[in-house]
Amino acid sequence: MPRRYRPDVPVVAVVRLAGVIGGASPFRSGLTLSGLAGTLEAAFKTSRAKAVALVVNSPGGSAVQSHLIFARIRSLAEEHKLPVYAFAEDAAASGGYMVAAAADEIFADPSSIVGSIGVVAAGFGFDKLIERFGIDRRVYTAGDDKVILDPFRPEKREDVERLTRIQRTVHAHFIDLVKSRRGGKLKGDDGDLFNGAFWSGHEAADLGLIDGIGDLRTVMRERYGKDVVLKVVEKARSFFLRRLFRTQAERIGIDTGAFHSNRLTCVVLERAEPRFLMTA
Numbered sequence: 001m002p003r004r005y006r007p008d009v010p011v012v013a014v015v016r017l018a019g020v021i022g023g024a025s026p027f028r029s030g031l032t033l034s035g036l037a038g039t040l041e042a043a044f045k046t047s048r049a050k051a052v053a054l055v056v057n058s059p060g061g062s063a064v065q066s067h068l069i070f071a072r073i074r075s076l077a078e079e080h081k082l083p084v085y086a087f088a089e090d091a092a093a094s095g096g097y098m099v100a101a102a103a104d105e106i107f108a109d110p111s112s113i114v115g116s117i118g119v120v121a122a123g124f125g126f127d128k129l130i131e132r133f134g135i136d137r138r139v140y141t142a143g144d145d146k147v148i149l150d151p152f153r154p155e156k157r158e159d160v161e162r163l164t165r166i167q168r169t170v171h172a173h174f175i176d177l178v179k180s181r182r183g184g185k186l187k188g189d190d191g192d193l194f195n196g197a198f199w200s201g202h203e204a205a206d207l208g209l210i211d212g213i214g215d216l217r218t219v220m221r222e223r224y225g226k227d228v229v230l231k232v233v234e235k236a237r238s239f240f241l242r243r244l245f246r247t248q249a250e251r252i253g254i255d256t257g258a259f260h261s262n263r264l265t266c267v268v269l270e271r272a273e274p275r276f277l278m279t280a
Contacts, residue, residue, distance in 0.1 A: 010224040013046040014216065014232045015039055016055045021069070021095045022062030031058060031099075033068040035235070043233040044076040050224055052077070053216055054086045054103055060094025063119065063170050070177070073102035087216045088112040093198050097209070098174060101181040107214040108201035114209055117178060118196025119171045121163060127154045182208060 021031045043052050054073070060066065077084050086092070086103035093116040100106050108114055130137060130152055137152045148159045175194045179186065185208040186193060193207060204210045220228050 007048065009048075009227050009229055010050045011046060011048045011229045011231055012051045012053050012220050012224065013043040013049045014053045014055060014230050015043045016057075016232070016234065017069075017096075017099060018055075018057040018089075020061040021058055021099070022065045031061070031069065032065050033072055036069060037072065039233055039235045040072055040076055044080045044082060046231060046233060049082060049231075050228075051083045051085060051220075053220065053230070054084065054100065055089060055216060056086055056092040056096055056100045057089040058093070058096030058099065059091045059113075060096050060098075060116065063095060063174070066095030066098040067173075067177070069099050070102045073099070077102070077104075085219065087214070087219070088114055088201065088210070094118065098177065101178055105212075106210040107212055107219055108204060108210050109215065110201045110213055112201040112204075113198050114201060114204035115193075115207075116196055116198040117174055117194045119167045119174065120196075121167065123149070124151055125155060126152050178209075185211070 015036075017031055017036070019030050023030045023032075043049075046052075073084060076082075083105075084103040086100040086106045088096075088100060088106065088108035089112065091113040092100040092106070092108065093113050097115060097117065127137075137150075139147050139150070141147055145159075147153065149155070149163065171194070175190070178194070187206065187208040193209070199207065199209070201210065201213055205212055217230065220230060
């Protein structure tokens with residue numbers, strides 16, 4: 001009987017969490033709770049599963065979606081009484097680290113980017129540009145603050161102060177979440193751990209942000225034996241979308257596995273982090 005079907009062989013369900021958090025579409029990689037809910041449910045219901053492993057490769061993104069994914073993983077883990085392990089690849093940074101913190105233990109590659117526990121909102125100001133070219137900005141609102149931080153109007157001190165207050169609130173929640181999950185494992189003061197900096201895997205281990213250096217196969221074989229079956233659970237993708245993605249990757253001369261990895265590394269270096277979407 002094949003190993004994967006033998007009742008005496010332990011199974012670990014594996015979920016890959018790769019991409020920027022939030023903003024997903026059929027033609028753009030991204031992580032949202034609505035897109036992951038079914039996959040996470042299936043992983044925790046995997047027959048004979050001894051644990052669930054999360055392979056995280058994300059520079060972060062939406063603070064809200066990061067927390068929603070985190071909360072769903074914790075809820076399922078408690079419901080099914082299964083341990084959760086997280087394995088960082090290129091990055092488990094900012095919102096990506098928040099998702100990884102849902103695991104009972106976190107591992108990373110020595111060169112992984114880990115941490116970036118902070119919040120950022122960024123944009124541009126075009127008010128001087130449109131003034132130079134004699135362009136009128138015409139906006140009509142019901143509500144004096146409806147166009148707060150409009151990039152085509154001069155920046156107001158009170159608007160920036162309001163945004164900063166919101167950022168501090170979200171940042172404090174992020175810090176509390178990490179402390180609640182990592183507990184006494186953290187080493188160093190808050191000013192060093194939670195200032196938005198990021199570290200290599202080795203540095204993150206020294207700070208207690210992760211539990212050690214290791215990869216999925218090696219650690220799971222150490223925990224559950226060399227016969228352990230690593231069963232990847234993923235959302236079914238239509239033939240059309242699978243073929244479209246493969247064709248686009250081949251057209252620019254790269255393999256599909258490296259496509260996300262290289263793009264994510266660039267995003268991390270550009271300091272992509274949880275952000276606010278200022279919409280109605």
